[in-house]
Amino acid sequence: MPNKSNIEMLEKIKGSIESSKGFFVVDYRGLTVKEAQDLRKSLREANANMKVYKNNIMRIALKEEGLPDVGENLVGTCAYVFFENDPVDAAKVLKEKGEKLKKLPFVAGVADGKGLNADEAKAYADLASREELMAQLVYVMASPLRGIASVCAGPARGLVTALDAIAEQKKEAA
Numbered sequence: 001m002p003n004k005s006n007i008e009m010l011e012k013i014k015g016s017i018e019s020s021k022g023f024f025v026v027d028y029r030g031l032t033v034k035e036a037q038d039l040r041k042s043l044r045e046a047n048a049n050m051k052v053y054k055n056n057i058m059r060i061a062l063k064e065e066g067l068p069d070v071g072e073n074l075v076g077t078c079a080y081v082f083f084e085n086d087p088v089d090a091a092k093v094l095k096e097k098g099e100k101l102k103k104l105p106f107v108a109g110v111a112d113g114k115g116l117n118a119d120e121a122k123a124y125a126d127l128a129s130r131e132e133l134m135a136q137l138v139y140v141m142a143s144p145l146r147g148i149a150s151v152c153a154g155p156a157r158g159l160v161t162a163l164d165a166i167a168e169q170k171k172e173a174a
Contacts, residue, residue, distance in 0.1 A: 006057055013053050013061040020082035024109040024121050025070065026094055028052070028079040031103060039097050039104070048083040048090035068115030073108035087111040088129045095125035 017023070028036065028050075040050050055074040062069060083090040087109075098104035109121035116124075128136070 022111040023082045025107040029077040042093045046089040046093045050081045070108040070115045086130045091124035
């Protein structure tokens with residue numbers, strides 16, 4: 001008969017999985033309480049949260065939820081960072097804090113319905129965020145419009161220049 005606390009933890013894990021679009025797994029060994037609190041705060045700002053669950057129960061939850069099996073990577077002191085929207089934002093926070101603290105290596109993850117190894121999970125941190133991509137798209141779309149406006153204003157600009165030159169000539173002649 002399974003332990004009641006393990007059954008409750010399984011339900012919590014399933015709730016976390018269902019309310020998120022995916023998660024990253026990091027090794028949190030060596031983090032102080034203050035560092036962990038700071039990390040959790042930064043993750044909340046990126047619409048993500050960090051939970052610590054038993055690896056075996058996490059494996060069971062992944063299997064029951066039909067998610068890719070990253071179970072072979074779930075060993076040791078694993079923390080699970082569940083992201084609500086953009087995986088890039090959470091990955092950037094993890095990478096930034098990990099580099100600053102010299103801790104917190106990526107272990108695995110699940111994003112876009114696909115299982116990730118440590119390198120693939122870390123690669124998300126190098127991608128442009130949704131906001132950065134939107135800004136790039138607006139810039140690309142606005143560039144031709146700027147060119148069209150410049151071309152359309154060209155004849156009017158030429159006319160103003162010609163009229164200005166005529167006014168200067170008449171002023172000098174008088």
